[in-house]
Amino acid sequence: SQTIHQWPATLVQPVGSPLSLECTVEGTSNPNLYWYRQAAGRGLQLLFYSVGIGQISSEVPQNLSASRPQDRQFILSSKKLLLSDSGFYLCAWRTGSPGEKLFFGSGTQLSVL
Amino acid sequence: AQSVTQLDSQVPVFEEAPVELRCNYSSSVSVYLFWYVQYPNQGLQLLLKYLSGSTLVKGINGFEAEFNKSQTSFHLRKPSVHISDTAEYFCAVSENTGGFKTIFGAGTRLFVKA
Structure with a gap:
């Protein structure tokens, strides 16, 4: 069966420090991968998605970047965190069909202080 | 580009009462909801x-939703809610023309009171 792993679960970082959040999927190949940020009252904001290795689409211009170095690995990064980067980050995957559901990871609560 | 609007941020309701959570979407092409x-x-x-076919779809836990293409809506309903239905509900849309994005609404917090 397919599983999605996301870590760490919580992270407290100072302003200006770098960030690396990792997500891996098991039990499937060539998944579509997604990074969302969940904020109260704003729902899930799509940040990045990837349909293949090295292919990244950015939805929101911001202080973050994403990479997909391997088929089932998706990384969210920042060189210098801002206070506004605080939030709950969710990784998700689905098959290639847009009619299929998303499978979500357990999320990372990021606090930038 | 598609977008989703959930019209109510919070919906308080008493147990065993009916509930409707509203969702409207915008897209220039056909969508999955x-x-x-x-x-x-x-x-x-x-x-x-909802992918196609019958506009009334049934889900888990007694919930159902109706797709209305003319009103671009996909409202969620349950005839009698339970305390355990207290949760946040998100409406989402994917374009079915080979697009890869799934866009979510801001969410509706359903609070069921005894």
Whole structure:
């Protein structure tokens, strides 16, 4: 069966420090991968998605970047965190069909202080 | 580009009462529609989805939703809610023309009171 792993679960970082959040999927190949940020009252904001290795689409211009170095690995990064980067980050995957559901990871609560 | 509007940020309702959570979408092409639920301290899970065919779709836990193309709506309903239905509900849309994005609404927090 397919599983999605996301870590760490919580992270407290100072302003200006770098960030690396990792997500891996098991039990499937060539998944579509997604990074969302969940904020109260704003729902899930799509940040990045990837349909293949090295292919990244950015939805929101911001202080973050994403990479997909391997088929089932998706990384969210920042060189210098801002206070506004605080939030709950969710990784998700689905098959290639847009009619299929998303499978979500357990999320990372990021606090930038 | 597609967008989703959930018209109510919070919906308080008494137990055993009916509830409707509203969702409107905007897209220039045909779409697939979804409702996800997030129970307290849990991850998101799919409640139901509309792909094609009958405009009334049934999901888990007694929920159903109706697709209305002319009104670009996909409202979620349950005839009698339980305390355990307290959760946040998200409407989402994917374009079915080979697009890869799934866009979510801002969410509706359903609070069921005894």
